[in-house]
Each structure stands twice: as structure tokens, then as C-alpha cells.
Amino acid sequence: MPTMIASREIHYAGRTIMPGERFEAHEPHVRILAAIKKASPAPPESEPVPEPEPEPAPRPVRGRRAALPPDPEPVPESPALGSPADPFLPPNRYARRDLRPADDVGEG
Numbered sequence: 001m002p003t004m005i006a007s008r009e010i011h012y013a014g015r016t017i018m019p020g021e022r023f024e025a026h027e028p029h030v031r032i033l034a035a036i037k038k039a040s041p042a043p044p045e046s047e048p049v050p051e052p053e054p055e056p057a058p059r060p061v062r063g064r065r066a067a068l069p070p071d072p073e074p075v076p077e078s079p080a081l082g083s084p085a086d087p088f089l090p091p092n093r094y095a096r097r098d099l100r101p102a103d104d105v106g107e108g
Contacts, residue, residue: 002030003042010038 001024010017010033017023022042025033033039 001026004030004033004039005042006039008038 003022004025006017006019006021006023008019012023012025012029012033017039023039025039030041034041
């Protein structure tokens with residue numbers, strides 16, 4: 001049976017239901033109560049969110065792989081020398097494609 005919320009005082013199923021109170025109605029009565037604006041269908045109740053399952057423990061390594069050393073930690077990449085991200089060069093040091101410094105642009 002669907003759950004409804006009373007919008008006005010209703011005498012239903014032998015009892016008095018006050019406005020805002022939840023009650024269960026028989027299927028044929030749901031449409032009638034909604035049409036005469038005495039009650040409206042209740043929104044579905046939110047189900048509790050299940051907790052995520054913990055990750056399983058890693059399986060033990062067997063065979064040849066057990067004799068190998070563990071994988072090394074990845075080394076972060078450093079910028080190449082002369083690249084714009086190189087911390088040793090000031091930004092925009094070279095203004096020309098032939099890589100001559102910007103201060104001798106006018107020379108020849």
C-alpha cells in the first residue's frame with residue numbers, strides 16, 4: 001500500500017488523520033485522495049547508504065616474483081635544462097630563435 005501525507009484533516013479507515021501526518025492508503029483510494037487534494041503521495045524514503053566494503057588485503061606473492069625486490073618508487077620528472085620550467089633560468093631570457101641573449105638583439 002502506498003504511503004501518503006495528509007494535506008487536510010481526513011477521516012480515513014476509521015480514524016482521523018491530521019494535516020502533515022503520514023498514512024497508508026489502498027491503491028484505488030490514492031488517486032481519489034490526490035484528486036480532491038486531501039492528501040498527496042509521500043516522497044520515497046531515502047534508504048540508508050551502505051558503507052563501502054573495505055579493500056581486501058593484498059595477496060601474498062609466491063613463486064619467482066617473491067624473490068624479486070619490490071618495485072621502486074617512481075621518481076618525479078625534473079624539467080629539462082633550458083626548458084621554460086627550468087628553475088635556473090630567468091623567464092624569457094632568450095628572445096630569438098638562434099638562442100642569443102635578448103640584450104644583444106641589435107648587434108649583428
